[in-house]
Structures are given as C-alpha cells and as structure tokens.
Amino acid sequence: MSHSAMLEVKNVSFSINQNRLFQNLSFNLSEGEAIHIKGTNGSGKSSLLRILLGISSASKGDVIWNAAADKIFLGHKNVLKNYLTVADNLHLHGLNATHSEVKSMLQELNLHNKTDLLVGNLSYGQQKKLALVRIFLNTSKVIILDEPCVGLDDQTRVLITSFLSSELDKNKSIIFTSHIPLEIPSSEVVIGRL
Amino acid sequence: MLKKLYHQFASPKTYIVLVDKMYPYIFYISLCVYSLALIWGLAYAPADYLQGNSFRIMYLHVPASFLSQSLYLIMATAAAVFLIWKVKLAAYMIKAIAPIGALVTFIALASGSIWGIPTWGTWWQWDARITSTLILFIMYLGLISLHSSFTNFEKADKFISVLVLIGFVNIPIIKKSVDWWSTLHQPASITLTNKPTIDPSMLYPLFFSMIGFSGLIVCLVILSSKVQIFNRESNKSWVKDNV
Amino acid sequence: MFILFKLELFKLRKKLRAWLGPILVFLLITISFPLTVELASDDLKNVFYSVLWIASLLTVMVSVEGIFLEDYEDGTLENFSVSNDSLFAMVFMKIFIYWLLIGVPISLLGTFFSISMSGQISSINIALPSMLISTYIFINLFSLGNSLSLNKGSVLGALITMPLLFPILILLGKIVLNAGFGFEISNLLLLMLGVLLLIIVCIPFIISFIIRTHLE
Numbered sequence: 001m002s003h004s005a006m007l008e009v010k011n012v013s014f015s016i017n018q019n020r021l022f023q024n025l026s027f028n029l030s031e032g033e034a035i036h037i038k039g040t041n042g043s044g045k046s047s048l049l050r051i052l053l054g055i056s057s058a059s060k061g062d063v064i065w066n067a068a069a070d071k072i073f074l075g076h077k078n079v080l081k082n083y084l085t086v087a088d089n090l091h092l093h094g095l096n097a098t099h100s101e102v103k104s105m106l107q108e109l110n111l112h113n114k115t116d117l118l119v120g121n122l123s124y125g126q127q128k129k130l131a132l133v134r135i136f137l138n139t140s141k142v143i144i145l146d147e148p149c150v151g152l153d154d155q156t157r158v159l160i161t162s163f164l165s166s167e168l169d170k171n172k173s174i175i176f177t178s179h180i181p182l183e184i185p186s187s188e189v190v191i192g193r194l
Numbered sequence: 195m196l197k198k199l200y201h202q203f204a205s206p207k208t209y210i211v212l213v214d215k216m217y218p219y220i221f222y223i224s225l226c227v228y229s230l231a232l233i234w235g236l237a238y239a240p241a242d243y244l245q246g247n248s249f250r251i252m253y254l255h256v257p258a259s260f261l262s263q264s265l266y267l268i269m270a271t272a273a274a275v276f277l278i279w280k281v282k283l284a285a286y287m288i289k290a291i292a293p294i295g296a297l298v299t300f301i302a303l304a305s306g307s308i309w310g311i312p313t314w315g316t317w318w319q320w321d322a323r324i325t326s327t328l329i330l331f332i333m334y335l336g337l338i339s340l341h342s343s344f345t346n347f348e349k350a351d352k353f354i355s356v357l358v359l360i361g362f363v364n365i366p367i368i369k370k371s372v373d374w375w376s377t378l379h380q381p382a383s384i385t386l387t388n389k390p391t392i393d394p395s396m397l398y399p400l401f402f403s404m405i406g407f408s409g410l411i412v413c414l415v416i417l418s419s420k421v422q423i424f425n426r427e428s429n430k431s432w433v434k435d436n437v
Numbered sequence: 438m439f440i441l442f443k444l445e446l447f448k449l450r451k452k453l454r455a456w457l458g459p460i461l462v463f464l465l466i467t468i469s470f471p472l473t474v475e476l477a478s479d480d481l482k483n484v485f486y487s488v489l490w491i492a493s494l495l496t497v498m499v500s501v502e503g504i505f506l507e508d509y510e511d512g513t514l515e516n517f518s519v520s521n522d523s524l525f526a527m528v529f530m531k532i533f534i535y536w537l538l539i540g541v542p543i544s545l546l547g548t549f550f551s552i553s554m555s556g557q558i559s560s561i562n563i564a565l566p567s568m569l570i571s572t573y574i575f576i577n578l579f580s581l582g583n584s585l586s587l588n589k590g591s592v593l594g595a596l597i598t599m600p601l602l603f604p605i606l607i608l609l610g611k612i613v614l615n616a617g618f619g620f621e622i623s624n625l626l627l628l629m630l631g632v633l634l635l636i637i638v639c640i641p642f643i644i645s646f647i648i649r650t651h652l653e
Contacts, residue, residue, distance in 0.1 A: 017347055018429050053519050056653045073519045077512025084451055092444060329600040336597035340585070343593060352650045353585060356643060360581075360601060367604060 004031040006069045006142055006173045007052070012061035014047055021047060022191040025061070031141075034164075034174040034186035043191050045177040046075070049146055052175065069173075072140040074148065078131040082120035086111065086130060089119055093134045105133055108159065124151045136163050143167060145176040157182075204281045206423045207432050213416050220416070224409025231402035239396050248312040251305050253399060257407035258302035262330060263365055265295040265411075269337075270362045273355035285351035286426060288358060289341055290419035296334035298411060303327060326368040333361045347426065441522075441530045449534050456538040459500035463543045466492040467550045485554045486564070486613045489547045493568060494606075497575040498595065500539050504531060504580050505648065509587050515652055524645035532580055532641065540572030563616040570629050571609050577640040578602055584644045587651050605632065 006029045013023035021044035029035055039045045050056040052063060053073055065071075080089050087097040095102050097115050106112040109129045119127060128151050135143060143164075149157045157180070164174060165184050176182070235253040269288050276284035306324065307317040318324070337354055344350035427433050449455060470488050508514045517527055544565060551564040578598055586594030612625045 017345075018426075050653075055515065055518055055649075071519060073516065075512060075515070077510070077515065079512040079516045081448065081507075081511065084448075088447075088451070092448070325603070329603055332600050333597075336600070339593065340597060343589060349650055349653060353647065356647060357585070357597060360598075360643065363601065363604065 005029070006031060006033075006066045008062075008064040009052070010062045010064070012048075012051065012058045012063060014044060014051060014056075015059050016047075023060075025189070025191060027187075027189050029142075029173050029175065031173055032168055032171045034168055034176070034184055035189055036182070036186040037175065037177045037189050037191065039177075039191040045191065046146055048191060049073075049075070049144055049175070049177065053144060069142045070140045071142040071144055072135060072138050073144045073146075074131055074135050075146040078127055079134070080119045080127060080131060083118065085116050085118055086122075087115040089130065090115075090133070095134065095137055102133070102137060105137060109133065109156070125153065125156065128152060129156060132160060132163075136167070141172055143172060143174045143176075145174065145178075147178055148176060149178060149180050149182065204279075204283055206283050206286070206427055209283060210420060210423060213420065217413065217416055220409055221413045224406050224413065226406075227402055228406025228410060231399050231406050235396075235399035235403060239399050248309065249396075251309045252396075253403040254407075255302060255305040255309055256400060257404045258298050258305060259327065260404060261408060261411055262295060262299040262302050262327065263368060264408075265291050265298060265415075266330065266333075266358075266362070266365055269295065269358050270365075273358040276351065276355045277359075282351075282426075283423075285355065286422040287419055288337075288351075288354055290422045291415055292334055292337045292341070292354075294411060294414050294418055296331060296338065297414075299327060299331040299334060303331060323368060326364060329364055330368065333364065337361075438526055438530075441526055442534070445527070445530045445534045446537075449538055455503070456500070456535075459496045459539050460542050460546070462499070463492055463496045464546060466496075467546065471554065485551060486616050489551060489564065489568065490571065490609055490613055493543050493547060493572055494575055496543060497540065497572055498579050501535060501576055501579040502583060502595075504535060505584055505587055505644075509648075509651070514648055518649060518652055524648060525641050528580075528641040528644045528648070529637070532576055535580075536573045536576050540576055541569065544568035544572055563612075563622060566626055567609070567612050567616075567622075567629070570626070570633050571605070574605055574629070574633050574636055575602075577636050578605070581640055581644055581647075584647045584651075587648070605629075608632070 009025060009027050012025045014021050025048070027035065037045050037048060047056065051058050053071060054063075079093075081092065084092070090097050090102065097103070097106070103112060106115070109132075111126065111130060111133070114122065114126070119130065122130070132148065135145070148164075149160060152160065161183050164182070168174060168184065174184075174186070176186075232253060236250050239250070269291050272284040272287045272291075275281050276288070303324075306327075310317050310319070337357060340357060341350045341354045344353065424433055467489065470485070505514065514524075518524060547568050548561055548564040551560045552558060554560075578601060579595060581601075582595035582598035584594065585597060608625065608629055612622050612629070615622045615625065
C-alpha cells in the first residue's frame, strides 16, 4: 500500500438473504481525496458504507484500511439525545461549548444562541447542523457521511460544502453518498443499476 | 486430509446426498426396533409390584425425556460449531431441531403427567425436574419464535446460537435436579457407573425403546433439516436440480 | 474506562424518569404492603422478605426495558462500534450505572423497611447483601433479554430470558425461606456472590456480541 493511500477496496460483493446487492466493487482512496458513492435508492450505498466502517462484513472481497486511518461517521441517525441541551450533547462528544473553536463553529451555523435549548425542541435542519459540528471539530483522518445535506437549506448547504472542502485541504479523506449534488472535487463510484 | 473431511461435512450438498442414502435404513430399522420394544414392553414385561401396569408408559416417557435433553445438547454443539467455525449447515440444523425438540419435550411432559395420575395422584407438581423440563420446553418455543421474528436470516442464525448456548445452563440442572433436591421424581435407575437398579426384564425393552424412539426422531430431524437446507439455499443450482 | 463511567452516569442522571420512577414504584409497593395487611400478625414478618424480593424483581424488570433501545435508535451504539472503543466496557458501565441509580437505592429502601417490619437491626445482614446482589443479577439478565429484542422493541427478548432466571430465583427463594426461619444464609449468599461475579464478566461480553450482530 502506497504512502498516501488510506483505503483499498478489492472485489467486494454483498448480499442479504441470498439477494445480491452489488458485486466486484473495487476502488482506492488517498489522502486529501473525496469519493462520491452514487446509486439508486436501495442499491446498497448505506450497506457499502457500513462495510467500509467495519460494522457489517462483505460477503466476498477485501476492505483494507491504512492502519493510521481513524474514521468518523455520520449517517441517518444524529447521535444526539433529545432530552439534553445542545451544550450537554456537545459535552457527550467531548466538546466544550465555551471553547473558542466550538463557539465560532456554532456561530457560523447559527446555533450559538441556542446552546441551552433542548435538542428535542430544535428543528430537523438545526439538529442536522449540530450533528455536523461533531464531524468538523474532529481530528479523524477519514470522514464518512451518508446523505449529509438532507434537510438543509441552500445557504447552509453552501456552508457545509465549504467546510468539507477545507477538510480536504487539511489532507483528510471523505467518502460520502448524496442525492443532492455537492460542489467538492470528488471521484465517483457507482453501484447498482443507474 | 482433515480439511477435506471438513469441506465434505460442512457442505449442505454432501449432507443431503449422505442423508438421502441413509434415511430408508434408519427409518425402517427404527420402526421395527421400536415396535418390537413396545410390544415386548406393553405385553410381555411383568407388571411392576408397586405401580401395576401403569408404569408401562415409561417406554414412551423415558426415551422422550432422554431425547429432549440430547437434542438440546446436539443443538448446543451445533451452535458452538456455527459461532466458532461459521459453518452454515450447523445453523440450519439448529433451526431444524428446535421444533422437534419442542415436540419431544411436550411428549415427555404429557406422558409424565399421565403417568403421574395413577402413581402420585396428581398430574402436575412443581418439583425440580418437572419444572426444569417445562423451562426446557419454553426455551425450545423461545428459540423457534426468536428465529422467525427476524427477516435477516444471517442475523437470526447468530442470535439463535447465542440463545441456545445461554440456555445450556438448564441442562445440568435437569440432569442433576433429582440428585440435588429430594423430590417426587425417583433418582436415576440407570447410571454409567453403577449396576442398574431396574429389573432386566423391564430393562431390555427399555433399551430397545430408547434406540427405536431415537431412530424415529432422527428421521424427523433428517426431514426437517432437508426442508431447512432447501429453503435457505434455494437459489443454488444443485437445489434447483434436486427439487 | 472512567470517562465512560462519567458519560454514562451523566446520561442517566439527567433522564430522571428512567431511574427515579422505578424507585418510586418500589417505594409505593413497600409502603402499601403494611397498609393492606394486618400489622399484628406474625406471618407478616416472614412474608415480608418475599414481598421485597418480588417487588425488586418486577421493578428492575420494568426499569431496564429501554436500557439499550435509546442508544440504538439515535445511533450512539453505531458510533461507538465505529470508533473502536470497547463495547464490552460500555455495556458493563451502563449496567453498573443502572445498578447504582436503581438497584442500590431499592436495596437501601428495602433494608430500611425490613428493619422496620421485623423490628431488629440484624435483618440488615439478610436484606442488604441479598438485595444488592440480586438486583445486580436481575439487571444483568434483563439487559440480556432486552438486547435480544433491540430492534423490535417488544418484550420477546425478556420473555425468552425468563427461563434463565429460574436458577437464580430458586436460589433467592431458598435464601428468603431460610431468612424467614432464622437459619444461616451466609453460605447461600456467597454462592450468589459467585454467580454474580461470573455473570458480571460473561453477560456484557454476550450483550456486546448481540449488539454487534444487531448493527450489522
């Protein structure tokens, strides 16, 4: 495996209950690179992400991660507790809401004056933004996102895209699925039938 | 060579071929043996001096209870094999044996109740062995319901294996319960170490009935496992040829 | 490990109805018991241990119902397994915290009531250790049941693990009987302690395997 390669996927196939979702998938990921996984609904994009994360295992083939590649993941579930405040939720993820870095991130996402609100009272989009805070303030080398911009308005989407681009500049790698086009330089991996 | 053996036995296809060959023999031999045992036991063995003729239900009750525990042991072995070596055939066997285990345990409980009426005057008693056997029955039912509540079969296999192994603690309790607590059930008459305390004229039909009944149940297990294998491997080509 | 402890404690502490509710239910049962039975009868003192034990069993069973459900549904469990932290440690801590916030208060309350019922301080020797150990065992076993039915949210898992409870219940019943008659129970308590130590190690391991399978 070359120096900057983060991930090698070789001939991966996956099936549930004898139904094959995808087969013989191969691609590589390097540092500072982004991969956009495309496919129709139900083609197995989320399943592929789970295989890459190590939660599920592929029916056939190999997924080889660089030993230095620590991953962080955001999927459809927000990993937020509805009965705790925004500040408490950040605390659960090891983030102090009074730190300058956290404060400026919250300010950019327009959540800084909501730190004492219960997450259950926030709107869907605001909860999604809070979930993304955890991703951007993390030092993991690989970011894996499943539909990151669902439920966000255009302005926020532009903001998130700029955050993702700056992560790429910091030499992190991103793997994402998105039906909504994201304006970051990425290579495409298509699974299933288009 | 060991690897070759492993591949042979772990493959459902080989299993089906093997089993198809053996089935007629097992069925007919067990049928004969068990019929022989029943006739001998029901008609020719002498009446017990305490219980009279009612003890004859022993020829159904004892094989059934013995089998209910043995089947669970086989399931537990299969569960361990599945979890350690990931042999799918083992998981199919667990699913196949569970309903039959439930059936046999039910026969054991029912025949035991029927035996209890003339002997103890009651058809139910909360003594250690009966209660633990009832728990075994509930465990079998639980296994069946757990597996059918999952749509993803691979997950269901893992859960059922874990549950079988956890429930395994019940088996030593059943076996030893007649020794630990002095209760209604009589202690074991046939052990591996001591001379049997039961009279030979009743012992021989009992042995034959055990063998015969076990053989018949093995036939049921074979049929059930074939159904499971055909179900789960339904898109493989050799299945489409066979069915 | 200690960080996990603090985080889990933080989560449960804030969710008042999850732990205060069961404690209040237990309190309700133990208070209603002497109110509904004649105080003067001698039988009361023997039956009381039974009532304590059954009340703690049911309270624990109901309170542990959502132990993993919330974390499963909001993605915390998934996140945990991605970050390669030890799921065993997390499950162990969760169960421990539940015992600290539910099992221990119930045991203290129960001991207090047993003292007031029997009029002897020495009943603390019977009630306190047996309740502390048995509540911890129950929490472990019911968590196991709930982890099996994680995605269905039904009580199927709890029902399935009930047969496994029976050996413990028999042991506990023996303790209660002996305590009622005033016999020596320290050897039975030691046995129960041994069972607890075995369970503390095995159950979180089994549960983490079950959760990993659910997440697949």
